[in-house]
Amino acid sequence: MTPPANVHRLPNRDTALKALYEDVAAKNMFPYWAQNKDVANDEDRVLMAPQKAVPYLWRCAEDIEPILDRAVELIKMEDSERRSLVLMNPGLAPKRATVSTMYTAYRLNDANEIMPPHKHSPNAIRFGLKGKGNFTGVDGENIVFGPGDMVLTPNDTWHNHGTVGDEQALNLSVLDFPLVETLNAVHFDHNYMEEENGKMVHKKQQSERFTPDYSQRIYGYGGLMPRFASKEKRGAGYSSPMFVYRWDMMRELLERHKDWDGDPYEALMAEYIDPTSGKPVFKTMTFFAQMLRPGEKTLPLRQTANLLVSPFEGRGYSIVDGQRFDWKQFDTLAVPGGSWCQHVNTSDKEPVTMFVASDEPVLKALDLYKKWGRDKNDAVVSLA
Structure with missing residues (x-):
């Protein structure tokens, strides 16, 4: 031929x-x-095989805390304004990313140390792990928070971190930094100024403009919104105006529903939302508290969203793409988008609660969010 x-x-x-x-x-x-x-x-x-995040577990007590304890002795606030460990996914190294769009960092503050204000384009949250004196000042609201409390530090909003009181405090952060970096939109500003006597002067700490309980007093009543505060602009106006979410309220909600059937794929799961709109707290990330009752095991779930899962109470294990990860309190598990995942509470007496971060909002905005499950007969069903 x-x-x-x-x-x-x-x-x-x-x-x-x-x-x-x-x-x-x-x-x-x-x-x-x-x-x-x-x-x-x-x-x-x-073309279809670039660097990809892999399922991975970081252990807080065994690996993270010992290094931070050493860092407290060696790295002072005079040397650096932060003392944090970023969890770097082995599949994405050397990029600072725990999954492709987000990273988790653990931060240990020594007693009575507070850094100067700064702001940046990535959104971030702080979630308290140990100590009652974790401190974050956000847009003039000085927030002291403890274990389980979540504090927002939104895009382009002045904030500073530290510890008040005579004990150390440990918290974890979740940022959408890898996503913002991919979009070439990262910027930081450390030049904090306030007006005094008609002139702009540099300040090492924000002046208090809101009471420390402002977030809870104004926004902390589900279904009820004070009309006199509804026009109050907070930060840059890109996020929920409620800057702190207290664990006791979330834990009470989960406890109140512990006898409900729940969802076979997610057990009992509650989302942190903007109380003025009902939407996620950020346009790029959303956050959940998830409870597994004693002995509970979820059915396998797969979604396009990336997840960062941090057990807060109890212990158990997860199976991600066939690999078992045994975790306990304060660890962090990376579940890359597209992975099959199920969680198991190994206790027959105590519940497990987990703090979960997801990039679901940005995927939904781009019409890229999909969700599947395996039913009891191992058949794949579309969930979203």
């Missing part, structure tokens, strides 16, 4: 192809034409 006129079988084709690909790479381009799976340059495979 005579080949088509546009096909030329050169006697030195392999050598010429190698030279062609070398020239393409040298000019910072990518050849997207090969379809044959047997050739060395299978561009489909290469």
Whole structure:
């Protein structure tokens, strides 16, 4: 059979192809034409296989806290304004990312140390783990928080961190930094100023403009919104105006529903929301508290959203893409988007509660959010 006129079988084709690909790479381009799976340059495979996050578990008591304890002795606030450990996913290294769009960092503050104010474009939260004196000042509201409390530090909102009282305090942070970095939209500002006598002057701490209990007093009543405060702009106005969510309220809600059937794939799960809109606290991330009753085991769930799961009470294990991860209090588990995952409470007496971060809002905004489950017969069903 005579080949088509546009096909030329050169006697030195392999050598010429190698030279062609070398020239393409040298000019910072990518050849997207090969379809044959047997050739060395299978561009489909290469294009569809970039760096990907892998399921991974970081252990707080064994690995994170000992390093932070050493850092407290060696790294002082005079050396650095923060003392945090970012959890870096092995599949994404050296990028600072726990999953592709978010990272978790653990922060230990020594007694009575508070850093100067700063702001940045990534959204962030702080979740208390140990100590009653965790401190975050947000837009003039000085918030002292303890274990289980969640504090927002939104996009472009002045804030500062530290500890009040005579004991150390440990918290974890979740930021959408990897997503914002991918979008080339990261900016930081440490030049905090306030007006005094008609002039702008530098300040090492924000002046208090709201009472320390402002978030709870104004926004902390579900279904009830004080009309006189509804127009109060807080921060840059890009997030929930309620800057602190107290654990006792969330724990009470979960406890009140512990006898409900719950969801077979998520057990009892409650979302932190903007009380003025009912939407997630940020446009890029949302957060949940999840309870597994004694002996409870969820059915396998898969979704396009990335998850960061931090057990807060109890212990158990998760199976992510067939791999078992045994966890306990204050650990963090990375569940990359697209992974099958189920959770198990190994106690027959005590519940497990977990703090969960997800990039679900940004996926929904882009019409990329999907969700599947396996039923009791192991059949795959579409959930969203």
